[in-house]
Amino acid sequence: MNLITGVRELPPRLAASLSYEEAAYIERVKERGLPFAVSGHFASLAGPERDDPIRRQFMPDPREEQADPFALEDPLGEARYRVLPRLVHQYRDRALLKTCGLCGGCCRFCFRRVWMAEEAPFIPEEEVLAVFAWLKTRPEIRELLLSGGDPLCAPEEAERLISRIRGEFPSLRIRVCTRIPITDPLRIDSAFIGFLASRRPLRMAVHINHPRELSPESRALLAGLAGAGIPVHVQTVLLKGINDNAETLANLFEDCLDLGLSPYYLFQLDLAPGTAHFRVPLRKGLALYRELAALLSGLALPSYALDLPGGGGKIRLHEGVIAGEGPEGTTLLLRDRDGRLWPYPSG
Ligand code: SF4
Known part of the structure; x- marks a missing residue:
């Protein structure tokens, strides 16, 4: 995959x-063990303004270098649930496979970005065999999530694996x-859309954060996936200064619905190191979600959710989950x- 990984490769503007x-x-980012990579397409959507x-x-x-007392190296506590080097089993009937360490976006807020800095190649054959052997001992597993990085960074390998x-x-x-x-x-x-459609039961969870990400090319592809009968769920991360207002989110979810996609999760940010400048305070997030719920039909409204820090699992967020304040x-x-009870930063 051709990615921009240095200043000189960025579009001139x-x-x-x-x-x-x-x-x-x-220049320092890689020394800090963090990736910098972005596809030409995604970079072309960006404006030059800092915000x-x-x-x-x-x-x-x-700001990624600022100290954050709440940061966790493994914000979701995946290490507790790792059953094979790339396989995570946290929920009874689902398992998650980290297929590769590449991504076309390398989001600055990604909780797996340290792993992605290692640029792990697509999962090798012997590990696939070990995953299959494990799955055969676990008939209760009904769903396998192919995650990463991004498995579709390598469509040919992804096709082989899915087949x-x-x-x-x-x-x-x-x-x-x-x-x-x-x-x-x-x-x-x-052809790849046809391949995916032929391998159902298969669904997609697509990460989309802002209406401007829906370029004409993305719209055509997403409508094509939905039109081929592949359920497409939208996952969005709530990000300070990027999409933390009801109007932006409402526009995004309405657009997604019109393309045939289902808004699924609006995620509160995970506590990855160096990402505090993206964090929307939880009470503000709840207020924003109330506003959003008033603007949207139930079909367009995702669940507001949080992965409890340290491995507590996913919860849906509403006023009732706040049991009080920490000491x-x-x-x-x-x-x-x-x-x-699980602590989460109030600010
Ligand atoms: S959050 Fe998702 S899309 Fe962004 S870098 Fe991480 S894996 Fe890639």
Whole structure:
């Protein structure tokens, strides 16, 4: 996959827009064990302003070096649930496979970006065999999530893997978690759409954060996927200064609905190191979600959700999950389904 990975490869108007601090930080990013990579398509959607909602998602920002007392190296606690090097089993009937360490966006807020900096290649054959052997001992697994990075960064490898899964496990639901329809939509052609449609039960979870990400190419591809009978669910991360207002989100979800997609999750940000400048305070997020619910029909309204820090699993967010404040007043205590309390920063 051809990705922009340095200042000199950026479109001239973006390169010219870099401050001295930003340019210097881009040079430092890899030394810090973080990736910088973006597809030409996604970069072409960005404006040169520092607060442009597309630019901010991929352009390294010196604020990533600010200390965050709440940051966790493994915000979702995946290590607790890892059953094979790339296989995570947290929920009874689902497992998640990290297929590769590449992504067309390398979002600055991604909780797996340290892993992606290793640029792990597509999962090798011997690991696929180990995953299959594990799945055969677990008949309760109904769904396998193919995640990454982004599995569709390597469509040929993804095609081989999906075909093999379908061959071995005819009724296992496959969920392809991807941002390629946004970051590099021309990478997916009609033959590949036909292939995906022929391997159902298969659905897609597509990461989309802002209406401007829906370029004509992305719209055509997403409508094509939905038109081929592939259920497409939209996952959005709530991001400060990017989409943290009801009007932007309402426009995004209405557009998605019109394309035949289902808004699924609006995620509260995970506590990955160096991402606090993207975090919307939880109470503000709840107020915004109330506003959004008043604007949208139920079909267009995703669930507002959070992965409890440290491995507590996913919960849907509403006023009732806040059980109180932590001792210092810097955290809110969130109640999970079993009544256990988990701290999450209040600001
Ligand atoms: S698209 Fe997803 S996997 Fe890729 S960098 Fe963004 S959040 Fe991470």
